[in-house]
Amino acid sequence: MTGLSPAPELRRILHIDMDAFYASVEQRDDPALRGRPVAVGHARARGVVAAASYEARRYGVRSAMPSAVASRRCPELVFVPPRFDVYRAVSGQIHEIFSRYTPLIQPLSLDEAYLDVTETVSQYGSATVIAERIRAEIHRETGLTASAGVSYNRFLAKLASDQNKPDGIFVVPPQRGAAFVAALPIERFHGIGPARAARMHALGIRTGADLRGWDIETLRRHFGKAAAFYYGVSRGIDERPVEPHRVRKSIGTETTLARDLHTEMDARTVLEPLAAKLWESCHRRGLTGRTVTLKVKYADFRIVTRARSLPEPVTGAEEILIAMTPFLKALFPAREGVRLLGVTLSALLSLEGAHGSGQLALFES
Template identity: 65%
Template sequence: MVDFRLADESDRGPGGLGVAERKIIHVDMDAFYASVEQRDNPDLRGKPIAVGGSRERGVVAAASYEARKFGVRSAMASVTAKRKCAGLIFVKPRFDVYRAISQQIRAIFAEYTPLIEPLSLDEAYLDVTGNLKGIASATVIAEEIRARIRSETSLTASAGVSYNKFLAKMASDENKPDGLFVIKPKAGPSYVEALPVGKFHGIGPATQAKMESLGIRNGADLRAQSLEFLREHFGKVGPYYFSLARGIDERPVCSDRVRKSVGAETTFHADLFTAEEARTALEPLIAKVWSSCERSTLKSRTVTLKAKYADFQQITRSRTLDSPIASRAEIEDVVSLLLQPLFPVSKGIRLLGVTLSSLDNGPENRIGQQLLLPL
């Protein structure tokens, strides 16, 4: 095991910069939802399982490693997953259980550092540069955390260790499942050079296709481009790509990330064709997002309605209010106004979603104010 002592001044980063002072760990639970189900039900262990709905319009939320061998992946349609793996076992998700375990894991993180940036229930960044235990090696910390997670939850986690968030994230995928990978400062630029752009965290299929059309297929090709070229073709994100190609990512680990939105959506077993059907289907979604805001004391001013048709065409409609929403009834009023122009429909609606954004957790209490719509 390589000891990752980034504070060593002899191990400077790209261009001799002082990036060697940062010690970042990315912890990623292995097939989290599926692993929890296999842990709690011995009959599922060693078998291909998918957490999610098995119905025709269902979607896979998570797949066990046994299922992944058949090509089953999260966000895959359930019917596709079943075609790929005839023996696939579907398990209904238990999000309350996943959330409780996630909090248990974050309590372990908090024993090492207050600088924790959760990305989801199953992954987080940790800045352990000045950790609470005074351990010089980030690798040792990552190993301790992984051992604690295994001991206290009977689950496994993979970890990536590096001098910035991008490389720590990439490293955590290298030795999955139940693995650890370290990218030291001197190795950062060369690691990125060999990396296909499609594997860069944050570069999706559309950007990958655009880069490849420009002759950019890996980190080395990306590094060969000038800053002006990247700005011209990728706009404001161009400088970020310019830095990543050199193994540089100056984003801090933010322990106080502000939640920007809360939403809920559902795919229907049968397409909807009437406004009455749609309003009925939206009621539990509205209740869910309002409940989330109430629990967190967050206030929202923007309501967005999402609709996906049978041919997979997707549209969104939004309204931003002059003051924070103070009740579930106000959300219902706005959603009703957004829904009305969609009908009558010429094709069925297969999915509806509601999102609240422009969130604010300030002290002001606007309950009782009138709903103001700029119509």
């Protein structure tokens, strides 16, 4: 007896991500759109791109981009109104395929999910074989392509699924996890947005290897509660389980500003793209909500939040901005300066259900 407990079993985690999902569905269903730059959304003045085909992405068209900007970048861009009921139905087909291989499925949105296949991998030989079977069945049954990441934790699986997009697969085995992370630019890390990446660059952190060189206490002084996560993933460690029954309570986004803001007009300039990003994130997940919350962090790190519950679910980015207007008028001008702004949507409900009740007109902001 050595007194040593056995090493925990390595998990087998997949991240499956559909390729340009909404736009690909439209191209599948209308042969005239195939090979052309397509944006799902409306071309009206306040329209927002919900999804862009790969042909459109070559021109720099991206989701959450104002339609007017997208049209300037790609004059040949074809706008297609979203068909949420179709996307939802196709997503159901895809998730039924997932369920053939494991009950441990954590959907992130209509077009991506984590799968834990640790308990079923022995039936198929390897997690890579399962990922390839899922991709083949998705293509055969829906006519669409998916990319897959295979690894031993969620963080690495998600990074891997981006590696060979579109219609690709990438595997990060346990012995390669730390080295794979070390070579990546910090911008590739899931959860590190442009503002956080800029802060890290200012501190000399540009790659996973740079991040690994920092001890956890120093990271905590700069990044607070996120320090433990950064410390772990920079070493290829992520203990988060796949949570099949996780209930999302809110969706939010925020940005740390390059300079402190003082006026309502400056705040609106920042919040407009944030609201567009938030709505696009909600729509990807098939959700909307009734409560809009504004978060303001001042230069002295004091945080103020203001929430407003609406009588009906929001229908787009413009309504999110309108809901915040009373808060902006009350909080600005800000003499002490504002260093961070954020917006969150809560009291969530199914976008499909709200649309079915006649409450929503998608992307008619």
